[in-house]
Amino acid sequence: MGTGKEIIMTELPNKSEVLKLGNQLCFPLYACAKEVIKIYRKPLEKIGLTYTQYIVMMVLWKFGNMSEKKLGEKIYLDSGTLTPVLKKLEKSGFVKRQRVAEDERFVKIILTDNGVKLKQKALTVPQALEGNIYLSYDEMTKLYDLLNKALEGINKRRKVNDESNDN
Amino acid sequence: MGTGKEIIMTELPNKSEVLKLGNQLCFPLYACAKEVIKIYRKPLEKIGLTYTQYIVMMVLWKFGNMSEKKLGEKIYLDSGTLTPVLKKLEKSGFVKRQRVAEDERFVKIILTDNGVKLKQKALTVPQALEGNIYLSYDEMTKLYDLLNKALEGINKRRKVNDESNDN
DNA sequence: TATTATTAAATTGTGTACAACTTATTTTTT
DNA sequence: AAAAAATAAGTTGTACACAATTTAATAATA
Numbered sequence: 001m002g003t004g005k006e007i008i009m010t011e012l013p014n015k016s017e018v019l020k021l022g023n024q025l026c027f028p029l030y031a032c033a034k035e036v037i038k039i040y041r042k043p044l045e046k047i048g049l050t051y052t053q054y055i056v057m058m059v060l061w062k063f064g065n066m067s068e069k070k071l072g073e074k075i076y077l078d079s080g081t082l083t084p085v086l087k088k089l090e091k092s093g094f095v096k097r098q099r100v101a102e103d104e105r106f107v108k109i110i111l112t113d114n115g116v117k118l119k120q121k122a123l124t125v126p127q128a129l130e131g132n133i134y135l136s137y138d139e140m141t142k143l144y145d146l147l148n149k150a151l152e153g154i155n156k157r158r159k160v161n162d163e164s165n166d167n
Numbered sequence: 168m169g170t171g172k173e174i175i176m177t178e179l180p181n182k183s184e185v186l187k188l189g190n191q192l193c194f195p196l197y198a199c200a201k202e203v204i205k206i207y208r209k210p211l212e213k214i215g216l217t218y219t220q221y222i223v224m225m226v227l228w229k230f231g232n233m234s235e236k237k238l239g240e241k242i243y244l245d246s247g248t249l250t251p252v253l254k255k256l257e258k259s260g261f262v263k264r265q266r267v268a269e270d271e272r273f274v275k276i277i278l279t280d281n282g283v284k285l286k287q288k289a290l291t292v293p294q295a296l297e298g299n300i301y302l303s304y305d306e307m308t309k310l311y312d313l314l315n316k317a318l319e320g321i322n323k324r325r326k327v328n329d330e331s332n333d334n
Numbered sequence: 335t336a337t338t339a340t341t342a343a344a345t346t347g348t349g350t351a352c353a354a355c356t357t358a359t360t361t362t363t364t
Numbered sequence: 365a366a367a368a369a370a371t372a373a374g375t376t377g378t379a380c381a382c383a384a385t386t387t388a389a390t391a392a393t394a
Contacts, residue, residue, distance in 0.1 A: 009169055012303045016296075021307050022300050023293035026203055027222060028314035031243045033200035034351080035321045051381060055194060069342055076198045079343050081381050105342040105389050126190035130182075133189050134320025137180040139313055140188050146302065146310040147195035153301025154202045201381075201394060219350060246373050248351050272359050272372040
C-alpha cells in the first residue's frame with residue numbers, strides 16, 4: 001500500500017504468502033490503471049472521446065465491425081455499461097448501431113466514415129504518455145506480458161472464442 | 168487488444184515504438200484492474216465493504232488514523248470521490264469523521280472499534296484470489312515491482328511526502 | 335407445434351471517479 | 365490588521381461499472 005515496495009523471499013512461499021502478495025498487488029494495479037486513464041483524459045477530450053470510448057474505437061479499428069456482444073467480450077464490459085457508451089458514440093457520429101436481420105437479438109456496431117477517419121487523429125494520443133512513463137522498453141514488455149498472463153488466468157473459465165465467429 | 172501478446176524486439180526501440188507499446192499497455196492494465204476488483208466484490212460484500220472502501224480501510228489499518236487529505240494522497244483519490252465514500256464508511260460505523268481543532272479545514276478519519284475489529288474479518292478476503300491467479304510467486308513479485316515503478320514515475324511531479332507529517 | 339429455456343440488449347439502482355466549482359478556514363502579503 | 369492567496373472539504377454534473385431485472389427474439393424440448 002503506497003510504500004513497502006521491497007519483497008524478498010529466501011524460502012519457498014506457501015499458499016498464504018502467495019495470497020498475501022496477490023492482495024498487495026491489487027492496490028498498485030488499481031491505482032496505476034486509474035492514473036494512466038487520467039493521463040489520457042485530456043488528449044482524448046481533444047478528439048472527442050472518453051477513455052472507455054477510446055477502448056471501444058481501438059477494438060473496432062483493429063478488428064472491424066462486430067456485435068455489441070462480441071465487443072463486450074473483448075473489452076470485458078457487459079451491456080449495462082456498453083449500451084450507454086455505444087449510444088454516446090453513435091450520437092457523436094463515430095458508429096452506427098444496427099439490429100442484425102438474421103438474428104434481431106444482436107446489435108451490430110458499425111464504424112461510420114467519421115469513425116474511420118478518427119483513427120488518424122487518434123495517433124497523437126499516445127504522446128500523452130511522454131514524460132510520464134519511467135519504464136524501459138524491456139520493463140514495459142515484461143509488464144505487458146505479465147498483465148496479459150494474469151488476464152488469461154482470470155479468464156480460464158470465461159470462454160471467449162476470441163477471433164472466431166464474427167457476429 | 169485481447170490478443171497479439173508476443174512482442175519481439177531485435178533492434179533498439181525508438182521513441183515511437185515506446186509510445187506505441189505504452190499505449191498497448193493501457194488496455195490490459197485497465198481490464199486487469201477491473202477484473203481483479205470484480206473478484207473481490209463478493210467476499211467484500213460479506214463483510215460490508217465495497218472495493219474502494221476496502222482500500223480505505225487497509226490504509227487506515229496499516230498507517231492509523233489520518234486526515235482525509237492524507238488518505239486521498241495515499242490512495243490517489245480527491246475529495247470529490249473520497250468524501251462520499253468516507254460518509255458511507257461512517258454510516259456503516261467503521262470510521263468517524265472529525266474536524267481537527269487546530270486547523271478546522273482538515274477532517275480526521277478515525278477508526279471506530281468496529282472498524283478495528285473488521286480487520287480480522289477481512290483476513291479471509293484475499294482467499295477470493297485462489298483459483299484466479301495463474302502467476303507464480305516470482306511473476307507476482309515482478310508485476311508488483313513494475314507497477315510500483317510505473318506509479319512512482321507517474322508521480323514524479325506529484326510530491327507525496329509519504330510517511331512524514333501525520334495530519 | 336406449443337411450451338420452456340436461453341440469449342442479447344436495454345433498464346434500473348448503487349457506487350465510484352473526476353473536473354470544475356463553492357465554501358470555510360488559514361496563510362501570506364501588503 | 366485588512367486584503368489577497370492558498371488550502372481542505374464539500375458540491376455538482378458527467379461518465380463509467382456492474383449486479384439484478386426486464387424485454388424481445390430465438391432455440392430447445394416435450
